[in-house]
Amino acid sequence: MGKITAVSPLAPEKFPDLPVIDGVRFATIAAGVRYQGRTDVMLAELAPGSTIAGAFTKSATRAAPVLDCQAKIGGTPDTGAAILVNSGNANAFTGKGGVTAVEAITAAVAKVCDIPQSRVFTSSTGVIGEPLPYDRVTAVLSDLKGKLDAGGISDAAKAIMTTDTFPKGAAAKVQIGSKTVSIAGIAKGSGMIAPDMATMLVYIFTDAVVNQPALQAMLSKHTDSTFNCITVDSDTSTSDSLILAATGASRVDASDSADFSEALHGLMLNLAHQVVQDGEGATKFVEIAVTGAATDADAKIHGMAIANSPLIKTAIAGQDPNWGRVVMAVGKSGAAADRDRLSIRFGDIEVAKDGWRSPDYSEEAAAAHMKGQNIVIGVDLGLGDGKATVWTCDLTHGYIDINADYRS
Numbered sequence: 001m002g003k004i005t006a007v008s009p010l011a012p013e014k015f016p017d018l019p020v021i022d023g024v025r026f027a028t029i030a031a032g033v034r035y036q037g038r039t040d041v042m043l044a045e046l047a048p049g050s051t052i053a054g055a056f057t058k059s060a061t062r063a064a065p066v067l068d069c070q071a072k073i074g075g076t077p078d079t080g081a082a083i084l085v086n087s088g089n090a091n092a093f094t095g096k097g098g099v100t101a102v103e104a105i106t107a108a109v110a111k112v113c114d115i116p117q118s119r120v121f122t123s124s125t126g127v128i129g130e131p132l133p134y135d136r137v138t139a140v141l142s143d144l145k146g147k148l149d150a151g152g153i154s155d156a157a158k159a160i161m162t163t164d165t166f167p168k169g170a171a172a173k174v175q176i177g178s179k180t181v182s183i184a185g186i187a188k189g190s191g192m193i194a195p196d197m198a199t200m201l202v203y204i205f206t207d208a209v210v211n212q213p214a215l216q217a218m219l220s221k222h223t224d225s226t227f228n229c230i231t232v233d234s235d236t237s238t239s240d241s242l243i244l245a246a247t248g249a250s251r252v253d254a255s256d257s258a259d260f261s262e263a264l265h266g267l268m269l270n271l272a273h274q275v276v277q278d279g280e281g282a283t284k285f286v287e288i289a290v291t292g293a294a295t296d297a298d299a300k301i302h303g304m305a306i307a308n309s310p311l312i313k314t315a316i317a318g319q320d321p322n323w324g325r326v327v328m329a330v331g332k333s334g335a336a337a338d339r340d341r342l343s344i345r346f347g348d349i350e351v352a353k354d355g356w357r358s359p360d361y362s363e364e365a366a367a368a369h370m371k372g373q374n375i376v377i378g379v380d381l382g383l384g385d386g387k388a389t390v391w392t393c394d395l396t397h398g399y400i401d402i403n404a405d406y407r408s
Contacts, residue, residue, distance in 0.1 A: 010277035010285050010373060010393075011166040018153050018171045018184040021205040023047035023247025026152030027144040028159040031136045034088030034126060041137055042159040043144040044203065045113055046081040050247045052121070053216040055223045057240035063091055064098035065122045066241055068106070072118055074212055081119040083203060083243060084109050084137070085160050087188075091124035091132040092238040101134040108138040112145050123201050123241045125188065126162055153205075157186035160201055164188050164278055170270040172263040174208075179252045181208040181260065185267050189275035200227065202242040202271060204264070208254035210246040218261050219244045226268040229300070229390045231307045232279035233399070276391045281398025284316055286375045286391065292343075293386030298335035302379060303390035305333035313395035316375055321366035323351040326377060341382030346370065354382075 024046050031041045046052075054073040056066050084105060091098045102122055110117040124132060157167035168187040173180055189200035210218075223242060244264075246254075254260035277285050288306050293299035306312055306329040315322040323344050330337050340355035347369040350358045369375070375394075 007165045008278045009283055012274070015154055015157070015167055016169050016171055018169050019173070019182040020150045021182055021184050021247065022150070022207045022249035023050060024205045024245065025148040025150050026156040027147035027149065028152065028155045029140045029144050029147070031086070031140045033086050033133060033136055038088070039155070039159045040087045041140060041144065042085045042156045043109070043141070043148070044083040044156065044205075045148055046083070046245050047247050047249060048080045049077050050081050050245050051077045051210060051212040051215050052081060053212065053219040053244045055219055055227075055242040057237055059238050059240075061093060061238050063124060063239045064094065064102045065091055065124050066239060068102045069121045069123070069241060069243070072121060074216070075118050077212065079119055080113065080115045081121070081245070082109050082113045082115060083121045083123070083245075085123045085125070085201065085203075086132070086137055087160055087162050088126040089124055089130055089132045090126045090128045090239050092128045094129065094131055097131050101132040104134050105137055108141050112141045121243060123239065125160065125201055125239055128238060153184060153186060156203075157188075160186070160188040162188065163280055166278060168271055168274040168278070170267045170274070172267045174254070174257070174260050174263045176208075176252050176254055176257050176260065179250065181206060181250050181252050181254055183208075183264060183267055185271055187271040187275060189278070200237060200240045200275060202227070204242075204244045204267065206246050206254075207248070207250040208246050208252055208260060209248040209250070210253075210260075211255045214255040215244060215246055218264055222261075222265040222268050226265065226272040229303075229388070230272050230276050231304060231390065231392050232276060232282070273391060276393050279393035281396040281401065282393035283396055284373055284375050284394040286316060286377065286393060287389060288377045288379070288392065289387075289389045290379045290381070291387045292341075292380040292382045292384065293388070294336040294381070294384045295386040296388055297386070299381075299386040299388035300390065301335040302330055302333045302337070302381070303388050305329045306377065306379065307390050307392035310395055313392065316370065317394035317396045319367065319370040321346050321351065321363065321370050323366070326379065327352070330379065330381075336383060337381055338383060343380040343382065345376075345378035347376050
């Protein structure tokens with residue numbers, strides 16, 4: 001899957017120490033879905049009573065596993081549940097064969113884990129348009145079952161990778177009353193990243209008690225300001241899936257906890273940022289903060305227009321403070337803008353003000369900011385109180401190297 005030669009320069013120093021979440025166990029294995037000798041299947045087994053929420057791509061060409069998961073979200077938590085993920089093959093645009101593959105895998109997982117098939121959630125990521133050799137997955141399920149381990153989440157993060165250069169994980173602990181609940185999440189994503197949702201798979205687990213409607217409400221709300229605010233290349237995947245499971249093992253009810261909700265948001269934003277930091281070929285992490293828009297929705301439209309502009313992203317890769325391209329992106333976005341009220345900053349440096357180059361503009365200072373790994377572009381429309389922040393990365397030749405021969 002492309003030529004991945006090195007870990008992203010934006011990668012965290014190490015994979016974080018994730019807490020064991022009571023009520024969930026993990027196992028991984030090499031099934032040979034696409035490549036021999038590569039760990040490519042992950043199984044997560046959830047205890048009875050686990051509630052499950054989800055968010056998925058809005059692509060009109062959604063993959064069979066996505067459609068199956070969407071239909072199952074919100075089911076009864078009386079029984080256990082399982083999540084099965086394979087990498088190497090997306091099982092997308094595979095017609096009736098894709099449905100057959102999902103049916104076969106979910107039925108086999110249900111049998112091995114002794115749970116209803118309606119409580120088995122699957123995800124597939126990798127090449128689009130090739131039949132999934134699902135028999136290779138079902139053949140290893142008994143071995144996976146025997147390897148289940150409460151401490152296996154870090155291996156699970158590695159098993160779901162495709163063009164990722166590093167596994168992604170995040171954790172949080174929340175004090176509720178006199179007790180503590182834990183949250184741990186893993187993600188994969190590097191290219192084909194843009195709302196909705198940004199090819200990305202995310203699995204988050206908590207030992208808190210959260211009723212399903214509350215869990216879904218939190219997830220949906222926070223997805224809008226995290227995973228739906230990132231972009232690498234403006235391309236929305238057929239397979240994006242985000243599943244959040246609350247096992248309830250701590251017996252601490254967080255359904256109405258603002259602190260839990262805030263911690264969940266922080267964890268999701270952390271994972272979203274890691275996906276951008278692992279953008280294919282990325283060398284710079286870019287935050288675009290838009291203020292003064294007519295509405296929050298307009299602010300996000302402007303932000304994404306800037307974040308998705310190849311001209312802006314290549315200028316950032318070349319360390320060129322070409323703020324004229326930001327003016328261009330605002331003008332083309334379709335959201336309300338007034339040329340003569342527009343102001344732009346690169347970091348703390350004001351480069352344009354009220355529709356004209358700032359009288360204090362320093363090309364040298366702006367260029368110095370562009371040499372860093374973390375770039376901040378601030379845009380104020382001067383029209384109202386609308387605001388939004390989105391995140392992206394630069395566009396380098398590395399992106400071409402990876403995607404020009406992705407299937408070879």
